[in-house]
Amino acid sequence: MAKVSIIVISHSKELADGIVDLVSQTKQEDVAIAAAGGTEEGEIGTSVDRITGAVESVTTEEGVLLLFDIGSALMNAEMALEMLPELEGRITIADAPLVEGAYIAAVEAGMGKTLEEVKKAAESAKEWKKIED
Amino acid sequence: MAKVSIIVISHSKELADGIVDLVSQTKQEDVAIAAAGGTEEGEIGTSVDRITGAVESVTTEEGVLLLFDIGSALMNAEMALEMLPELEGRITIADAPLVEGAYIAAVEAGMGKTLEEVKKAAESAKEWKKIED
């Protein structure tokens, strides 16, 4: 069964690749996770082309969830969505902390949840208590 | 004037290094930020020795704020604190999203804020609306 895929967008290639490494460790069956980090010149920044490329590399019927690091990455993520009108309804951007959101999104995707559910789970990572009292 | 330093702890070396790259871009004057990513063998995991090493490399009078990615990194961060009793009161761990928290912590540290203030700011990154309605 197709599962939701995840795209990690960051200004830093290392950062995005590192998250994919971290998350892939949990080996969620059939969950594809791709990094779109840095510019095409390998500098700090984001690239619409890298984002659309990453999306195309992992698109499934269940859809694709995009997570991003800071501000301007969102603009490029939104541009990418506009450039992929054929994916409308199957692609969305989460308002989630990048590392924590990607981790939990992968776990939820692994459970076969829908795109909307995976997005909600990623966004709920904001409310994680990482340290207990 | 001494400013608060920041330690980025992650299971992935690339992830931690990438965050340091991203944050360093904003060139906050006199704010030291160090990565403690991966194990000493370069595998996915965290290492108390790497954390204490990173802390020692950037300790200032104003103190050191530690941020981490997921669960077991916290245990190693807490071990590191216990191994550095001489820093008591000048070292603390933030319950913050890693990327977003590190970014805002660096900015606040750059403003010369106290350790407690920088920690609060990092933790407030949870409440960031990354996407506006």
Add this chain to the structure above:
Amino acid sequence: MELSAAVMKQWALRINEKMQEHKDKLSELDQAIGDGDHGHNMARGFQEAANKVNDSSYDDIGTMYKDIASTLISKVGGASGPLYGTAFLKAANAWKGRDVLDSEAFTEGIEAAVGGIETRGKASFGDKTMLDVWIPVRDEMKERGVDTEQANKTAAKEAEATIDRVAKKGRASYLGERSKGHMDPGAFSSQLVFEALAEVYKEGAS
């Protein structure tokens, strides 16, 4: 007032020259309240756009600006890439099929560009962004028609006015009050855009 395809081409090339010339200043401004790459971003993006324009020949101003927009979108790593890219893309749509722009047509493009920046960045006038320059320039054009010399003056004045503002959007907004006292880099690059327009219009007309 009329802007031919040739002048519109010169505009793009002149913007590039200005970005190269002021690259360091743009980055310095960004260093103060951002990440210090705005000059680098603008210089690289517009250089690629200029190369593209030089390598092609266009009758249709819309097609020309669509190429410029795509290049900026692809080649600028920062926020300014999607922002300028969207601006010129929306303008290009308004200019589609035209080989000359009268005052009204040019203004339509600028209006569309501003709409694009607003949609993309969700900022408003006064947020200390490039919009602080684009909005007043657009308002003036809508009211009195295109006067490139006036647009240049307004842009310079409005870029200056960003100095005292607190950033509400973009990276600089993380600084809060500390963003005061510095000109917004995107406002300055936008000033250069209109400075370039005034120059090429004057040269084209003479």
Add this chain to the structure above:
Amino acid sequence: MELSAAVMKQWALRINEKMQEHKDKLSELDQAIGDGDHGHNMARGFQEAANKVNDSSYDDIGTMYKDIASTLISKVGGASGPLYGTAFLKAANAWKGRDVLDSEAFTEGIEAAVGGIETRGKASFGDKTMLDVWIPVRDEMKERGVDTEQANKTAAKEAEATIDRVAKKGRASYLGERSKGHMDPGAFSSQLVFEALAEVYKEGAS
């Protein structure tokens, strides 16, 4: 019941042998509800600890277990590093200055170890962690004194009991209900710790 320094050394070495032997199973268990590295972590950590113990000679059991603890803390990348490390460190403190442990002294060490795991990981019995094994073993020792064969049986039974539980701590807790149906890897490695104890005690006594 008495455990000499020699038997306590054998315990550490035997734990290592068990971790090497069951490395794949430990990782498989972790694969199902974690990140699949528990076997790797345990095998590496205890191998280093065994090397350390083999390269040194100790009269003081406390010093020996302090070295074991430090090695685990430094060499295990996962959660189990600080957890087992803290456990043995706390036990080492309780065993300081002793070259032989009677039932009471050994139990004090186990109590301290459990306290250490609790403080470090903030888990409770029933959270589907290694504590689900350590706590009942400790309780039994406190009540009836050290019976290594009994501890071995209890550990095995309690590790088995983690299968039906939902993880509340550690990586597996992210899975929620999906963590049911698999034994907790740390519970199994803890079972091996007590299995090793029963074996070396039996051999030492014979």
